Amino acid sequence: MTRVLFLTTCLFAACQGAVEQKTEIGLAADRGRAIYSDYCASCHGANLSGGQAPSMADSNWEYGGTDDDIRSVINAGIEDVGMPAFGNVLQNDQVSDLVAYIRRGGDGKSTPPTDSVPSVQDQVQIETWADNLEEPWGIHFIGPVTALVTEKTGKLWLVSPDNRVEVKGVPASANVGQGGLLDVAVDPDYATNGWVYLSFAHTSESDPDLLMTKLVRGKIGGASEEPIWTNGQTLFEAKPEHYLKGGRHFGSRITFDKNGYLYFGVGDRGYKDMAQDLTKPNGKIHRIFRDGSIPGDNPFLGIEGAYPSIYSHGNRNPQGTIIHPETQVLWETEHGPKGGDELNAIKSGVNYGWPKISYGRNYDGTVLTPHTALPDMAQPVSQWTPSIAVCGLDVYTGNLFPEWNGHLMAGALAHETVRLIKVEGEAYISEVSLIKDKGRVRDVTTGPDGAIYVALPTKIVRISPKT
Ligand code: HEC
Known part of the structure; x- marks a missing residue:
């Protein structure tokens, strides 16, 4: 869907080259960004960190760091600590997009302060x-x-x-x-x-x-x-x-x-x-x-x-x-x-x-x-x-x-x-x-x-x- 929208905003034939260069993962991460701001940023902070819930910009994963671990936390939540379950709210491919966004490091990885x-x-x-x-x-x-x-x-x-x-x-x-x-x-x-x-x-x-x-x-x-x-x-x-x-x-x-x-x-x-x-x-x-x-x-x-x-x-x-x-x-x-x-x-x-x-x-x-x-x-x-x-x-x-x-x-x-x-x-x-x-x-x-x-x-x- 997003791919189609993007093509129609391209005025030039050569834009197709640019689309092909943009990987599926990159497009998924871009979609994930919007979902993240709607459902996650309020607790986890803008751009994966800075909120009350733990940062997802570092590589510390309390509940497992594989894509599947992250998916299952998003779907099932962690009841006692206030991480809501999103399994009934988000579609499977929306969860995939979120994982892509988290994997990319959000809006771009920032190096540590100088x-x-x-x-x-x-x-x-x-x-x-x-x-x-x-x-x-x-x-x-x-x-x-x-x-x-x-x-x-x-x-x-x-x-x-x-x-x-x-x-x-x-x-x-x-x-x-x-x-x-x-x-x-x-x-x-x-x-x-x-x-x-x-x-x-x-x-x-x-x-x-x-x-x-x-x-x-x-x-x-x-x-x-x-x-x-x-x-x-x-x-x-x-x-x-x-x-x-x-x-x-x-x-x-x-x-x-x-x-x-x-x-x-x-x-x-x-x-x-x-x-x-x-x-x-x-x-x-x-x-x-x-x-x-x-x-x-x-x-x-x-x-x-x-x-x-x-x-x-x-x-x-x-x-x-x-x-x-x-x-x-x-x-x-x-x-x-x-x-x-x-x-x-x-x-x-x-x-x-x-x-x-x-x-x-x-x-x-x-x-x-x-x-x-x-x-x-x-x-x-x-x-x-x-x-x-x-x-x-x-x-x-x-x-x-x-x-x-x-x-x-x-x-x-x-x-x-x-x-x-x-x-x-x-x-x-x-x-x-x-x-x-x-x-x-x-x-x-x-x-x-x-x-x-x-x-x-x-x-x-x-x-x-x-x-
Ligand atoms: C109401 C606040 C809240 C919202 C909204 C929320 N989370 Fe969480 N999330 C938490 C808390 C709190 C924890 C940490 C639990 C702990 O420290 O034990 C957590 C933990 C996690 C973890 C596990 C981190 C780890 O270290 O393994 C993931 C992944 C995660 N959240 C993803 C998401 C995503 C993606 C969204 C949006 C769809 C989201 N969360 C929305 C509060 C929230």
């Missing part, structure tokens, strides 16, 4: 690997001790502990507000083809006040003491009329999957409603082939005027995107407004809801949207309120910290932290804080030696086990 996230900083040693850098934004290792590093101010460097050379001739970027030279990544086949990818804030040719995120690739040529950017190609740029004023929300991490696709985000540029508009490039995750061409199975190709590279929409400011090497899940971290920073598992054609749904508020504390969930919009896998200001995301794949293998590593500006996040498939399990109060974190990566490298405001630090 102060109570356990720290593992005393288990590691932190040493400076490269200093005297100006706002390093992206790090990507290309050799055992050599990394490509972007500085927000516009320079690309080849950095190793005892040497540093600038790669001359990279495209001009606009170092305005949050804009600048942003991410750097290399082709999965870099060893044979040499392609290096850059994202940056680009100034409109017609008006120096207008900016938008742009993506290019090129190769590093010239002598090793005087490397230069060559073979430059533009892979993505917005239409001239879509360049915008202001220095906010450029998004822009670059990541590759094993099927030849390249993914990157463009933030909403501070124009929040455009995140819902498929004819605008901002507030989106894009997918292209590595040469910039458009995959024939991108989700919005059928919509007139839509950017063909759009892969998902309703994304506020994605400053972390990474394909998990084991599962190929596209993980994304995006900044919320005041509160509501999100960890998402990005899927083709899905609407992540900004600004129609959010766990955050306006910066002045006023309500931005009354909705944290709506039927045709995906929930975050996890969210941080208060915001930690997420920036940079990678997967730990080294052998110095075997227990963290496969964990996400999420950097954060405001909270000056790196969160190690344990995930299973598309599920959030737990997180710890790797470092804290060392400075605003813009990027984090696993080095070839298995250490973790973190970009701080003026340097890159190397994190290894404490000896």
Whole structure:
């Protein structure tokens, strides 16, 4: 029934793609939400906790934690303690929907308040690997001790502990507000083809006040003491009329999957409603082939005027995107407004809801949207309120910290932290804080030696086990 209703609210043929992406479980959980507010929230609290009856947001189940246990509590009640029986009130499939909603963690799992996230900083040693850098934004290792590093101010460097050379001739970027030279990544086949990818804030040719995120690739040529950017190609740029004023929300991490696709985000540029508009490039995750061409199975190709590279929409400011090497899940971290920073598992054609749904508020504390969930919009896998200001995301794949293998590593500006996040498939399990109060974190990566490298405001630090 809900599925049919949803289809009729879809104006475009391509919405069908989005419907198919939304799993049965997701739809059931959305239906369960309404039943929960009608019958359960008065005792158990909004969003599964905070009421007089026990929280269902944690994993403590007094009466058994299997789906069947939960069903039978709902149906039969627990007479002596005031949990009513709903067996005569709710249909079987309504109970299933409730279980789906409870299993999803309600409207979205909230991570514990920042102060109570356990720290593992005393288990590691932190040493400076490269200093005297100006706002390093992206790090990507290309050799055992050599990394490509972007500085927000516009320079690309080849950095190793005892040497540093600038790669001359990279495209001009606009170092305005949050804009600048942003991410750097290399082709999965870099060893044979040499392609290096850059994202940056680009100034409109017609008006120096207008900016938008742009993506290019090129190769590093010239002598090793005087490397230069060559073979430059533009892979993505917005239409001239879509360049915008202001220095906010450029998004822009670059990541590759094993099927030849390249993914990157463009933030909403501070124009929040455009995140819902498929004819605008901002507030989106894009997918292209590595040469910039458009995959024939991108989700919005059928919509007139839509950017063909759009892969998902309703994304506020994605400053972390990474394909998990084991599962190929596209993980994304995006900044919320005041509160509501999100960890998402990005899927083709899905609407992540900004600004129609959010766990955050306006910066002045006023309500931005009354909705944290709506039927045709995906929930975050996890969210941080208060915001930690997420920036940079990678997967730990080294052998110095075997227990963290496969964990996400999420950097954060405001909270000056790196969160190690344990995930299973598309599920959030737990997180710890790797470092804290060392400075605003813009990027984090696993080095070839298995250490973790973190970009701080003026340097890159190397994190290894404490000896
Ligand atoms: C009138 C208040 C009230 C309402 C309404 C209510 N519950 Fe409960 N529920 C309770 C109480 C009280 C307990 C805990 C009993 C205890 O602590 O021993 C409970 C326990 C439970 C448990 C078992 C938790 C565990 O730890 O194993 C589940 C599951 C549950 N409720 C689900 C629901 C659902 C779903 C609804 C809505 C359909 C609902 N409840 C409506 C009061 C309520």
